[in-house]
Amino acid sequence: MSSNADSNGAPAPSGTHGHGAFSLSFFRQPLAVYAVAFACVIAFMGLGLVDPILPAISKQLHATPSQVELLFSSYNLVTGLAMVITGAVSSRIGFKPTLLTGLLIIVIFSALGGSSHSIAEIVWFRAGWGLGNALFIATALAVIVGVASGGTAGAIILYEAALGLGISVGPLLGGELGSISWRGPFYGVSTLMALAFILVSVLLKKVPRATRRSSVMEPFRALRHKGLLTMGITAFLYNFGFFTLLAYTPFVLNMDAHHLGYVFFGWGVALAVTSVFVAPSLRVRFGTRATLYGVLGLIALDLFVMGLGLSSIPLLVVCVIAAGALLGINNTVITTAVMDVSPFERPIASAAYSFVRFMGGAIAPWLSGKLAVWFNPHVPFYVGAFGVSLAVLTLIIGRRQLANV
Template sequence: MNEEKLNVQSQSSKQPLVVWVIFFAAIISFMGLGLVDPILPAIASQLHATPSQVSLLFSSYNLITGIAMLITGVVSSRIGIKWTLLMGILFTIVFSALAGSSNGIWQIVSFRGGWGLGNSLFIATALSAIVGLSLGGTARAIILYEAAIGLGISVGPLLGGELGSISWRGPFYGVSALMIVAFLALLLKMPQVPKPKVKGSVLDPIKALKFPGLFRLGLTAFLYNIGFFTLMAYSPFVMKLDEHGLGYVFLGWGLCLAITSVFVAPRLQARFGTIKSMCAMLILFALTLLAMGIWADSPTVVIIAVIVAGLFLGTNNTLITTAVMEVAPVERATASAAYSFVRFIGGAIGPWLANKLAETYSPHVPFITGAIFVLLAMLVVAFGRKHLLHVDKITH
């Protein structure tokens, strides 16, 4: 098993075409997250909005994504994986274009919520589809999925910076155009996947959280995502860079995230186990946020710390997603929906909280607060080891 994990690149090339189609669509989908980062200060300036108001672009997106996770199983079990993916992409196409056509911050925030609905239908279904359709087991499928996330997040800011330098509307229209490509690729290349024999229920993800291991991982991700989105939504306001500069910083961050999610996470998992590796990455990320908090007045320190944080975030994302797929005796799609429901709520709180703390106190407080939440996430994992030890036995 260890040798298999260390041979991801050669093995993953043998995947069926449909897996690569979903992989491509996932890259474009996750571009939408990082694409917005370089234009946050520009939106605040041109639409006369405060940083905390602009941060709601992340909050509304994540909140609706999290809540809508409860219906992804209901939808996919009734119309099938292919049409659920296509519906999610269609929502993204429409609402990202509407956001680009908006003239006020509250309009954009609202349309980002609709974008989040499309995102939820796509990402939860894409994860279960890649796991179900790929060859070589769950661990390799998760690495492929995380690679798509990393590539999308890394390329997104670069494209967002280039389009954003023309107009803050550019990235929104860019996402819409790219998702049209993804829509056509899936429509033409993805075959129909048999529907589950049992129809999903809105309550299935909630019921899945009764399993202690899944609940622990969900709570970990809730706390960790507050720190994650503190970095995503607040750091652009303290780096003192234009759209191009922010695009390149988050490109570096995303490349670090992509590389470690594919190549570093499997090695750490094989050598030290999932739980120890996860705790180590959370501690390192918390220390990075703490450094950003201490030296928040130094754009250089913040820029370097953002890029370095990608190393720990990419590794942890793969570790925790792999664990979620194995920790509870429920359908993978249900486990993914339950976990995502909890973690995206944290992702909704983090951006607004960070910018509100900065406005109320000082630029240092958001990063220090984020570090505290990430340390709490580590403690949830460390003290819940007895509920998670079987994950190491499966993946080690």
Template sequence: MWRQPKTVWSIAFACVISFMGIGLVDPILKPIADELGAGPSQVSLLFTSYLAVMGVAMLGTGWVSSRVGAKRTLLIGLALIIVGAALAGSQDSVGGIVAFRALWGLGNALFIATALATIVGAASGSVKQAIILYEAALGVGIATGPLLGGWLGGISWRWPFYGVAVLMALAFIATVTTLPATPPAATPTSLGAPLRALGHRGLLTVGVTSLLYNFGFFTLLAFTPFPLAMGAHEIGFIFFGWGVLLAVTSVFVAPLVQRRFGTMAGIVGALLGFAVILAVMAVATESKTLLVVCVVLAGAFLGVNNTLITETVMKVAPVERGVASAAYSFVRFSGGAIAPWLAGTLGERSVHLPFWVGSGAVFAAVLVLLTARSIIGALDHEDDHGAEPVASRVEAEALTVGDA
């Protein structure tokens, strides 16, 4: 898995920096609220605008990438992130930060959907290994994001935004210099392709499952800093521990769980474990010690779930992987966009309520997923866990030859 073309490593590095942006904001949510006089529901809009724009924009990523090529799409996405992050850090109101977080989300949409398809297409080895590598980049980025955010946020809440802009500039340079030119697709993807892909029952079911699961995920991410009521450094270290456990389990534990219990059982077990943790957090919200332990332990279940469900998305529908990724991300980020705002609004009434709602949503995700158990279970019995579209093989050959 670790013997990859430099194409894969350059994209993986950019993915690490990109995913830093998710957790990097966490330690500074309360400082932003305190300095700008905003409540949890207002500050949570930093996540909502980012994820809402990202989800809708996912529908057009394939259309753009197939016409200008993967490399140009990645560079456009990175450039938008740089501008959005830098301008967000320069604002004096929550509304201004929210607006430029939306621009950041647009850039992330172009980057993430294209990056996943590019890594899967260009990587040597199996699809499973490529996805584990992608999830490792996700885990490292999410783990180091809060740590960097806490360190920079201890100076000023503005510095984490500027930090992302600088790191993304480095990722931009790495992508320019190491990724070979990728021509437009022979057959451009239509704007409606992701929506048509959702007509496949397996892909739609997994997407809705992730939509519901994201209510729990972003409740943990966007609301927990408020009942913890700690400084940026402390929050950064807590979510660093969470991210490290997420990264380790996504790379090393998820494959073991899949081999021992199967894909379906692995996802269901991880989701149920996460639902229980959120329920414990709902009961014991006043205990900061228990909240910290639950946040860190949640990383283990999220790491297993992320790897297994991402692999399932890439293989459950007979469509090109870029289209599958865009369709899936559109659905799941809808939940991600609503969840932070809902958690912040509910949290202003009761600090227990967001965790109860998050736990219930994750449990509902399990019930939805079980409706497609025969489709998902069949993946474990197929070669390479599913079909590999011809277009993906051609893309893989083109990228590998270009890299050589």
């Protein structure tokens, strides 16, 4: 990447995965960094938090699986759309106001979700949650880097650790609270985010401002770059597999919220471990494209096996956890590739890529539920596997545009 600017002008980290830097600076951060990191953990919980309660919501609110899976669709759709405007917002009102606005929106809409009396209400409130999540997540990394002391390396690893912890703990907390009531996870997030709002308000003092004002149109113009567009389409197709697994699998596992929480906790732990500790090594050893070819091929195979072995619960559980390990590798490698493939600043490239990929995450959950009704329960997994296979084909076709990755 030709620019060394991070989100909206904050300096981008270089060599942030060095173990020496990690040991020196990981624990030497101001309280403000830990306050934002804590909020990141809660924000990243939102991805898998509702997973264990999907069947319970379906049963108690008399909703079909495709209707309940709209909780993911609305969340991803609004998150993707909002990603486009986050740079323009934060460069005008500042990083801290953007961060706090995102937190406040999550507090309000997660609480409203827990107070809902129909599936339509929850779907709309999850959409609002997605808006808050986009504003917060798109700004959090820039804030952590901007206020970090002792070098940025430790701060970036702290951010990655928060991401992994949130993704892994989300389903576990969702399962525990969901075993009491499906409303529990919504109220839990609202409470924790309110605490994060207070901590960030009090502890976050001086935050560097953006060096320039961003335009809403910049991410769309960036998509004219064939390499960045290739990565976006790849992620769009890959998300058909990702969110088929995440949104549809709870309905075929036939477990209560408590046990579903443990299954997807295993999925999240595997994802977190491989994203931080395995992906960088594979990328160095085999290269970005070869790693993506192999991992995406294995994800497609894993989904295909799930479609074939739908009657075996132990097989499905093993495949879910194995998918987590593969998804962790893919997420890290493909995100790194996005940052390297184009000459645009990191926030612009990230916003453009996120806009395209979240559209796949919006369509897949709803479609998987419909496919199960239109055909049979096996078909969603086959379609997910097909989508991931097309992602591999997209990378192969666009390989010339990825020569510098």
